[in-house]
Amino acid sequence: MIKHLQMGWPNIAIIAIGKILTASLVLAITLSGCMTTRVEESKNNSTGILNHESIVILETSYHAGNETEDEFVDCISKKVQKGRSGINVYSDEQFADVMFPWFEPRTMPRTPEALPALFERPGLTERLNDSGVRYIIWITGDTEKSASGGSLACAISPAGGGCFGLGWWQDDSSYKAAIWDIRAGKSAGEVSTDVQGTSVIPAVFIPIPLIARTKSAACKGLANELQTFIADEGPL
Amino acid sequence: MLVLTAVMLGACAKNIVVETIFPEPVIQSLPLNIGIHLDTVLTQYTYTEDLPNDIEWSFDLGQANKKLFDGIFTALFDITVPVNGNGGPDPIYAPLDAIITPTIEAFEFSLPRQSHSEQYSVWIRYNLHIYLPDGSLITKYPVSAYGQSDSRTFGASAAMEEAVIMAMRDAAASIVMGFAEEQKIKETLLSDEDSS
Numbered sequence: 117m118i119k120h121l122q123m124g125w126p127n128i129a130i131i132a133i134g135k136i137l138t139a140s141l142v143l144a145i146t147l148s149g150c151m152t153t154r155v156e157e158s159k160n161n162s163t164g165i166l167n168h169e170s171i172v173i174l175e176t177s178y179h180a181g182n183e184t185e186d187e188f189v190d191c192i193s194k195k196v197q198k199g200r201s202g203i204n205v206y207s208d209e210q211f212a213d214v215m216f217p218w219f220e221p222r223t224m225p226r227t228p229e230a231l232p233a234l235f236e237r238p239g240l241t242e243r244l245n246d247s248g249v250r251y252i253i254w255i256t257g258d259t260e261k262s263a264s265g266g267s268l269a270c271a272i273s274p275a276g277g278g279c280f281g282l283g284w285w286q287d288d289s290s291y292k293a294a295i296w297d298i299r300a301g302k303s304a305g306e307v308s309t310d311v312q313g314t315s316v317i318p319a320v321f322i323p324i325p326l327i328a329r330t331k332s333a334a335c336k337g338l339a340n341e342l343q344t345f346i347a348d349e350g351p352l
Numbered sequence: 353m354l355v356l357t358a359v360m361l362g363a364c365a366k367n368i369v370v371e372t373i374f375p376e377p378v379i380q381s382l383p384l385n386i387g388i389h390l391d392t393v394l395t396q397y398t399y400t401e402d403l404p405n406d407i408e409w410s411f412d413l414g415q416a417n418k419k420l421f422d423g424i425f426t427a428l429f430d431i432t433v434p435v436n437g438n439g440g441p442d443p444i445y446a447p448l449d450a451i452i453t454p455t456i457e458a459f460e461f462s463l464p465r466q467s468h469s470e471q472y473s474v475w476i477r478y479n480l481h482i483y484l485p486d487g488s489l490i491t492k493y494p495v496s497a498y499g500q501s502d503s504r505t506f507g508a509s510a511a512m513e514e515a516v517i518m519a520m521r522d523a524a525a526s527i528v529m530g531f532a533e534e535q536k537i538k539e540t541l542l543s544d545e546d547s548s
Contacts, residue, residue, distance in 0.1 A: 178500055183469070186505040216375035217525035221518070239378040 149328030151313035155337050157345060159305035161297065164349035169250040170204035171196070171346065172211045173293075176256045177221040183258045188291065188335060192255065195339030201347050206249050214243050228296045228303045235298075250299060251346060257291035259331045262312075268319055279319035286314045289334035293342055307345055309337045365408040366509050370416035372517050377427040377528055384541060387435035387451040387485075388425050390418055399459045409461065409512070416520060421454050424524050428531060439487035446485055449541055453481040457494070461512065464503045471500040472508070474515040478523055482537065491536035497523035 165171070173193050176182040193205045212219045218234060225234055235241045264285035271277060292308040313328025395418045400410040425432050435444065439451045458477040464470055480493040499518025501511040532542060 178471075179498075183471075185470070186502045190505075213375040214378075216377055217521065217528050218378065220521055220525040222522050222525045223529060237378070238380045243378060 149313050149315040149326045151311055151328045151330060151333055153333055153337055154310045155308070155341050157305065157307045157341060159345065161300060161302065161304045162349050163251075163295070163297070163304050163346050165203060165250055165346050167204075168248055170206045170248050171251040171253055172206040172208055172247075172249045173253045173255060174208050174211070174219065174224070176254050177224055177226075179221050180226070182256050184255050184291070185258060185331075188259075188331060189255055191332070191335040192253075192293075192339050192342070195335060196342055199343070201343040203343060203346055204248070206247055211247065211249065214247060215240065228301065231296065231298060232301045244298065250297070251304065252296045252298060253342065254294040254296070255291060256294075257289075257308075259287055259289040259334070262286045262288045266316075268317055268323065270319075270323075278321040279323045280321070281319055283317045283319075284314055286312065287328060287330040288312050289330040291334050291338055293338055295342075295345060305345065307338060307341045309334045309341070311337065365410065366512065367410050367412070368509060368513050368516065369412040370513055370516050370520070372416060372419070372520075374420055374423045374521065374524060377424060377524065379427055379528055381428060381430050382532060382542065384429045384449045385431040385433070385447060386425060386429045387433050387439070387445065387448045388421065389435050389438060389451055389453040390421055391453065391455075394418075394421075394454055394456060397456055401461075403463075406463070411459065411461075411516065413456075413459075413516065413520075416517075417454075417456070420520050420524060424527055425452065428528065437487075438481065439483040439485050441486075445487075448485050450490065451483045451485065453483070455479050455481065461515070470503050472503055472511045472515045473498070473500045474512070474519040476516075476519045476523060480527070484540075490540050491534065493531070493534050493537065495523050495526050495530075497526060 173189055173196070175184040175186070175189055189208065193208070196203050197205050217223055218237070218240060225231055235244065264283075266281065266283040268279060268281040268283035270279040289311045290309075292306060294306050295304040296302070297304045311330040311334045313330040313333070315326060315328045317323050317325045394414070396414040397417055398410060398412050398414065400408065402408040433448065435448075435451055437445075437451075438453055439445045439448075445451065455478065456476065457479050458475070460475040462473045464472065467473060476497045478495040478497065480495065482490045482493060484490055497519045499515045499520070499522055501514035501518060503511050505511070506514060531537060
């Protein structure tokens with residue numbers, strides 16, 4: 117038995133809107149706002165890491181005014197472990213627990229010169245050796261919206277809805293990683309990244325967001341640079 | 353209608369019960385025999401604040417306070433003994449060097465919208481009342497602690513609980529770093545250690 121399906125105007129309209137929405141979604145996912153990335157590195161001492169050694173990635177203290185997002189530190193930790201040059205990462209929370217209370221925001225060392233005196237405290241060197249941590253990576257920085265503009269208006273009525281206009285904003289993700297060699301008790305150097313990006317939402321009926329994911333780009337850039345910095349043994 | 357209103361209001365309240373285990377501090381203990389008096393005001397401590405144009409927040413720090421001070425003092429002193437008072441003629445106090453009674457003097461918090469940041473913040477002011485075995489007060493040692501937690505990583509309740517835990521860990525750090533350096537404590541309880 118053949119069942120005839122008659123499509124009226126409302127069904128055609130629904131399909132058309134569905135196609136437009138799908139196309140918008142695909143565009144939004146595949147396209148992104150424009151970004152410029154700058155990565156810098158300065159190396160003071162030779163590095164290198166053995167298979168059984170690891171690094172720990174910590175935010176510098178909020179008592180010192182640092183506002184690095186927890187999710188950024190998590191992102192760096194995950195990315196540094198990935199790939200052929202992946203490095204073992206010791207959990208930051210576990211490190212603060214095993215060293216308690218010497219890596220709390222109030223007590224954490226502010227300079228690499230403070231490390232030898234810190235590890236003279238009874239029990240700390242044993243805990244450090246058990247953890248296998250060779251380098252402490254201190255992350256500072258954050259992502260800020262530096263500018264915004266444009267005008268985007270949306271309206272809805274019983275006959276339908278839509279948006280018209282153009283909105284934009286600029287994000288600046290600026291982060292620095294200071295690498296301390298615990299064994300040597302001094303700074304091995306610094307890696308920094310600065311990603312600026314402009315996100316745009318043009319809208320003619322359907323808004324198409326073109327998002328510049330600056331934080332994600334900064335995470336990837338800094339993680340890759342950290343892998344190279346630590347694995348390459350010689351100074352630059 | 354009343355029931356419905358009560359249910360709706362209940363849904364707009366946040367009740368934070370702080371449940372955590374504080375790590376054992378890595379420190380060298382002081383050669384002291386200390387009585388620890390954790391009274392019920394501390395071990396059943398709750399704080400409630402109904403913010404204007406916002407929900408009601410309530411905090412239960414009682415069990416966390418007990419774990420915090422038990423953990424710190426056990427690591428900080430050679431011998432600790434739980435006691436039920438602040439010293440006096442009772443012979444149970446005689447072998448002790450001192451009795452410590454911690455109290456909470458103040459608890460404050462702020463939300464991201466209040467601080468115009470992404471942080472939930474908590475301030476706690478503890479006070480350690482330190483007595484000689486006869487009950488006379490040696491000193492009150494104030495401990496101001498601060499903790500914050502990123503609202504972008506956790507939900508509101510979890511972020512606020514994390515901020516409280518960070519503030520309590522900050523209190524532990526402050527006590528561990530500063531206790532033996534406090535002038536009155538040094539003179540009264542640790543002078544023998546200095547001279548030896």
